Amino acid sequence: MTSPRPWRRPVPSSIGLAILGPGNVGSGVVAALRNGVARYGAQVGRPLEIRRALVRDVTRARDGLDASIVTSNFEDILADPDVQIVVELMGAEHPAREYIEAALASGRHVVTANKEVMAKAGSELLAIAAKHNVRLLYEASVGGGIPVISPLSRDLLANDITAVTAIINGTTNYMLTGMAQSGTDYDVALAEAQRLGYAEPDPTADVEGIDASYKLAILCGLAFHVAVAPDEVARQGITKLGAKDFRYAEALGYTIKLLATGRLVDGGVVASVQPTLIAKDEPLAKVDGVLNAVQIEGDLVGRVLFQGRGAGANPTSSSVLADVLDIARDIVGERRPPEAIEYRKLPVHPPAMHSSRYYMRVTVSDQPSVLARIAGILGEREISIASCIQFETDDSAGTAELVITTHHATGAALDAALAEIRALDVVVEVGNVLAMAG
Incomplete structure (x- = not known):
């Protein structure tokens, strides 16, 4: 078991980065670092240096990356003591999740844009980061260039x-x-x-x-x-x-x-x-x-x-680099990573308990009392109709299309009502049933 790393460490002469997956977004990050080298160095107080790049094919030339720093072996990154920040831009859950965990456990900060990993294992990985006194930042995992993770945090x-x-x-x-x-x-x-x-x-x-x-x-x-x-x-x-x-x-x-x-x-x-x-x-x-x-x-x-x-190399690079700069300034300023916020134990309600207004499109036989029968079923489930409009009729088929909107009802009540409505001999088809905001 890896022992927790101390948070106070010697301030390096430069901030070493390792890029995992210099593809579309990764190449955007590399280009931005190259073009903004003086500006970012002034903001941090130390130069930022890409020391390693993890790729699948080491024979392929990549703009902005010297062949000497390119590797297909993740262990080369862990073996470099001058890498302080690992930037994971590989996508997909595996092996990205394992690489992030290993980087954190080795005492390195991690920046990721990986929504799948953070959605499935975020709380776990954040706990590992806190244990080893490093940071795991993931602004780019939601909304590309929109700053939303940081405001919420x-x-x-x-x-x-x-x-x-x-x-x-x-x-x-x-x-x-x-x-x-x-x-x-x-x-x-x-x-x-x-x-x-x-x-x-x-x-x-x-x-x-x-x-x-x-x-x-x-x-x-x-x-x-x-x-x-x-x-x-x-x-x-x-x-x-x-x-x-x-x-x-x-x-x-x-x-x-x-x-x-x-x-x-x-x-x-x-x-x-x-x-x-x-x-x-x-x-x-x-x-x-x-x-x-x-x-x-x-x-x-x-x-x-x-x-x-919400997507694209430049907007996503903006969020990735904001996280990198945030961590780099913490390293230079010798600021301790913040404590992890504990998650509450609350249930996630199933769809049957969700309450919403609804829109439903129903094709029915064009004859009297159809709406009354549908309204009766909805009423029995305590679903009240907000509006009902007949939009289209097909004289040759003898059908009409109704659009019904409801007041708030639970998913369970709606599902039960729809099952009965579909069984009516005057109902040809229940089309789309959609939630309505508000």
């Missing part, structure tokens, strides 16, 4: 944070913006996002809300001091949304966004990532394209919104 500490609501996936926000503004269907929006390089060839992590669930788990840990695992986040993707949902939402005065929401409710945490109707006059409704935004509600500060570019 420091500037908003005096607040009792009760809610975090965020648009934290640029791919899906770009697609949904296009569907809302151009009236396109999902497949067309995805193809366009892939053509422009905003969506991966396999877009599953984005369009099914997996990426956003990682980021929300991190935000919940910071905001509420509660460990929330990604698989505890209720998740619904955007793949079933159609152009008509956006037309109907527009008619109701709403737009649709993939919202990541965390709240303290009834002594526990409610966490969800799902396509949600947002009133068009809300600030988050105006966050379009590849932009990200994080809205935080605290008892003292009220509601604050952080917005900006």
Whole structure:
């Protein structure tokens, strides 16, 4: 077992960095360090020096990196006593998680942009960092260039944070913006996002809300001091949304966004990532394209919104280097790393306990008393209707499409009601059922 490292150490003549994974973001960090060498050195009081770079292929030339510092063996980094900060930019959970843990246990500070590792093992790794008197910073893991981790860790500490609501996936926000503004269907929006390089060839992590669930788990840990695992986040993707949902939402005065929401409710945490109707006059409704935004509600500060570019080499490099400079100044100033904040033991409520207003699109036989039968089922489950509009009819098929919005109801009540509504002989199809913010 590795013994804890003392926090007070000799101040080095330069701050040695090791870059794990100098790919897209990593090459941006290397370029920024090279271009800002004088400025960063003046800010820190010591020059910053890249001493090692971990890569898969050591034969490939890389801009800004001398071949002598490139290695494919992580042990070379641990063997270098002049590396004080390890910058992990590899992505994916393994082997990044093991490398971060080993670096911390060796008494080195770590900066990471790895949302998957921090979502799944953040509390564990932060405890290891605290044990060894080093820092683990991860601003770039959520929101790219948007400063949100640092404000939650420091500037908003005096607040009792009760809610975090965020648009934290640029791919899906770009697609949904296009569907809302151009009236396109999902497949067309995805193809366009892939053509422009905003969506991966396999877009599953984005369009099914997996990426956003990682980021929300991190935000919940910071905001509420509660460990929330990604698989505890209720998740619904955007793949079933159609152009008509956006037309109907527009008619109701709403737009649709993939919202990541965390709240303290009834002594526990409610966490969800799902396509949600947002009133068009809300600030988050105006966050379009590849932009990200994080809205935080605290008892003292009220509601604050952080917005900006959520991905890309330059915005992410901005956050990575902010963490590097923060740690480097601590090293030079001989400041002791802050104590880790203890997490509270609170339950994460299952989707059945979530309460929301809802939008539901239902295709029914165009005949009398249909709405009364649906309303009766909803009423039996104590779900009250806020509005019901018949948007489209198909005379040849003898059907009509209803859009029903409800007042607040639990997920359990809604699921039970939907099962009965689907069983009605006058119901052709229950289309999309979406949460409504507010």
